[in-house]
Amino acid sequence: MKSSDIAIFGSTVATDIASLRGGVVSVGNFDGVHLGHRAIIDTMRAAAREPIGVDDPIQARPVVAVTFEPHPLELLRPAAAPKRLTPWGEKVRQLAAAGVDAVVRLTADADLLTLEPEAFVADVLVKYLRPACIVEGPDFGFGRARRGNVELLQSLANLHDYNVRIVHPIETTLPDGVRVRVRVSSTAIRERISLGAVDAAAAMLGRPYALVGTVVHGAGAGRNLGYPTLNLNVGNQAVPGEGVYAGRAEIDEKRYLAAISIGTRATLGGDRLVIEAFLLDVTGDWYGREARVELHARLRDQRRFADQAALVAQIGHDVAAVRRIMA
Numbered sequence: 001m002k003s004s005d006i007a008i009f010g011s012t013v014a015t016d017i018a019s020l021r022g023g024v025v026s027v028g029n030f031d032g033v034h035l036g037h038r039a040i041i042d043t044m045r046a047a048a049r050e051p052i053g054v055d056d057p058i059q060a061r062p063v064v065a066v067t068f069e070p071h072p073l074e075l076l077r078p079a080a081a082p083k084r085l086t087p088w089g090e091k092v093r094q095l096a097a098a099g100v101d102a103v104v105r106l107t108a109d110a111d112l113l114t115l116e117p118e119a120f121v122a123d124v125l126v127k128y129l130r131p132a133c134i135v136e137g138p139d140f141g142f143g144r145a146r147r148g149n150v151e152l153l154q155s156l157a158n159l160h161d162y163n164v165r166i167v168h169p170i171e172t173t174l175p176d177g178v179r180v181r182v183r184v185s186s187t188a189i190r191e192r193i194s195l196g197a198v199d200a201a202a203a204m205l206g207r208p209y210a211l212v213g214t215v216v217h218g219a220g221a222g223r224n225l226g227y228p229t230l231n232l233n234v235g236n237q238a239v240p241g242e243g244v245y246a247g248r249a250e251i252d253e254k255r256y257l258a259a260i261s262i263g264t265r266a267t268l269g270g271d272r273l274v275i276e277a278f279l280l281d282v283t284g285d286w287y288g289r290e291a292r293v294e295l296h297a298r299l300r301d302q303r304r305f306a307d308q309a310a311l312v313a314q315i316g317h318d319v320a321a322v323r324r325i326m327a
Contacts, residue, residue, distance in 0.1 A: 008102045023062035023132040033094035034084035036170045036184045041098045047133045063101045068108040083238035099276045117148025126160045133163040169241045174200040198242035200296040208294040215286045229276035246322040250292040259322045263302035
């Protein structure tokens with residue numbers, strides 16, 4: 001592992017890795033930055049304000065999230081790699097919002113991913129960060145073949161002079177009528193998103209799910225119908241099930257109400273899945289820019305209409321519903 005394989009993002013306390021030493025660290029993919037991750041970060045922030053010893057002069061230690069890019073499975077087992085809940089920029093944004101001082105990105109390559117767990121602790125975490133405390137969930141796995149676990153992490157604590165704190169998983173009740181408490185996880189969130197259950201995903205994320213991507217040229221169908229839309233290319237991000245949603249779009253730090261359609265545009269003869277957002281009360285040319293589209297509520301399923309007039313009438317109802325729900 002070389003220092004050139006490490007980068008710092010979203011930092012409010014550091015410009016180089018040395019200034020993060022002695023902090024409180026957590027290692028993980030942090031995909032989604034959901035309520036479980038936030039519980040870990042809350043524990044990190046509390047630990048950062050606690051003195052390690054009687055003579056410890058430090059009042060607040062840096063809170064550091066260590067994560068990987070690309071996702072390790074994209075290298076080890078590409079076919080099994082999950083769709084991302086949070087692309088890189090969105091992950092950094094949400095980690096900062098949750099209270100992390102700095103995000104350290106480790107370049108996931110063969111050298112890093114084949115390190116034995118003991119070497120990962122000694123040659124990466126301790127060598128570069130010298131953590132005073134490491135905070136993880138009980139299922140934390142690290143090192144070659146994920147052989148490392150929290151028991152090994154704790155067994156190495158005295159040798160490398162750090163503390164370990166384990167945060168129990170978070171459960172929440174989903175707004176699906178069943179009222180069963182579920183364990184919050186990135187996998188559970190992906191499952192709900194694939195079904196279009198964005199309200200359930202939001203309950204586990206602690207915020208609305210957001211698609212993030214580049215505005216691209218579409219077929220111009222929305223403009224021809226009187227509802228010009230921006231088309232979004234979200235790359236490898238997890239896309240909700242087909243349907244029409246109420247939400248908000250953010251472009252250039254400005255936010256707008258939006259009616260979002262995810263589907264193949266069957267009424268217009270489409271056969272390719274597209275993500276379109278009609279921004280209410282604004283027009284603009286945003287091609288090539290990054291847009292962030294939050295999905296607050298599912299309005300309806302996609303369906304084929306008898307003709308374009310019927311489709312236009314339904315879009316009008318959808319826009320009215322967005323105003324009502326988002327008021």
